[in-house]
Amino acid sequence: MSRRIARRNLKKEKLEESVEEDEVERSVQFGAELKNDSIPFKSKYSQDPQKIIGLFEDAFKYILESPDLEQHIQSVKGDLFNRDYLAAFNNDDKRFAYASRWTPARALAYSSLFASLEPLRCMLSDSEASSKVLCVGGGAASELVGLGAVFCKLKQDYPATASNLHVDIVDIADWSTVVTNLTHNIKTKWLYDENKFNSKFMYRDILTMNATELDLANLDLVTLLFTTNELFCEKRTETIKFLQNLNTHCKKGGYLLIAESAGSYSNITIGNKKFPVQFLIDMVLIGKPGTDSGAWKIVQQSESCWYRVNQRELKYNMKLENMRFFFRLYQKK
Ligand SMILES: C[S@@+](CC[C@H](N)C(=O)[O-])C[C@H]1O[C@@H](n2cnc3c(N)ncnc32)[C@H](O)[C@@H]1O
Incomplete structure (x- = not known):
């Protein structure tokens, strides 16, 4: 083995060790479950x-x-590395570069x-119902295609069902062309009846929108995928207000x-302490640990x-990267 490869392997092992240590530390502090679950490739x-x-x-x-x-991919990479998310998605060249490079794996x-x-x-398969979903920060359309893939497969297996799906997407960057393009492809390639699947893109800052604009009272599902941390970094008080609105x-x-x-990428610093973002989210949504006093319960x-x-x-x-993430599925009480 060359010295360079040996050095690289050592660096990789050290990185993996530090991720493990980080998780152990967190589970000691917050009683988190230490599990490596997986979801199937297909x-x-x-x-x-x-x-x-x-x-x-x-x-x-x-x-x-x-x-x-x-x-364009290199330019997006540079902005993401600097955590300058607004710059990363500030024109269609960069947005399409991101959507072709990273959205497919997601x-x-x-x-x-x-x-x-x-x-x-x-x-998604309820035969009579029409479902409405809001994807916050979903402009790059990973959630749209993910939802479309499940909804359209169920439709193909049970063509007689009357269900339909409407997806609202709110994003602070203007992903309208990407969303329109992928929605059109889902409708025409995966569905017999194009009217059963629709999306609406809203080019807005979620933290300035009210419950009526978001139609919160009629939503069957809200998704915040890889977006909550960004919102907390932008405006902590407004993010808590948004969760309270939910x-x-x-x-x-x-x-x-x-x-x-x-892992530690999702930690939020308050004062001189670091908290996992899920700890803050749970405090707002389900209440103090052990009290069960909040508006939501965790179902998975x-x-x-x-x-x-x-x-x-x-x-x-x-390249199509593997993903490792934590998730919570909450249901409103
Ligand atoms: C890390 S990306 C995640 C993209 C996508 N949800 C996924 O998982 O593939 C975060 C997204 O949130 C959007 N975003 C950040 N702040 C926002 C805000 N205040 N209101 C709406 N969208 C926001 C960004 O423009 C970006 O599209």
């Missing part, structure tokens, strides 16, 4: 992963063939997550799904959940 309740990747290949054909794509993971969570699967206005029985990176959760891409089964000319 599910019978969702479109086949290669079909999901195929949707992106069709939708982004010209982007994927563009000689400028790599340059859409695969989210389709598996939605298919694995039985209450959400039941909601407490007050969401309907009984409705669901809320929150996911963020597992994982402190560390893996989605691993089976590279041998997929063809895409960009």
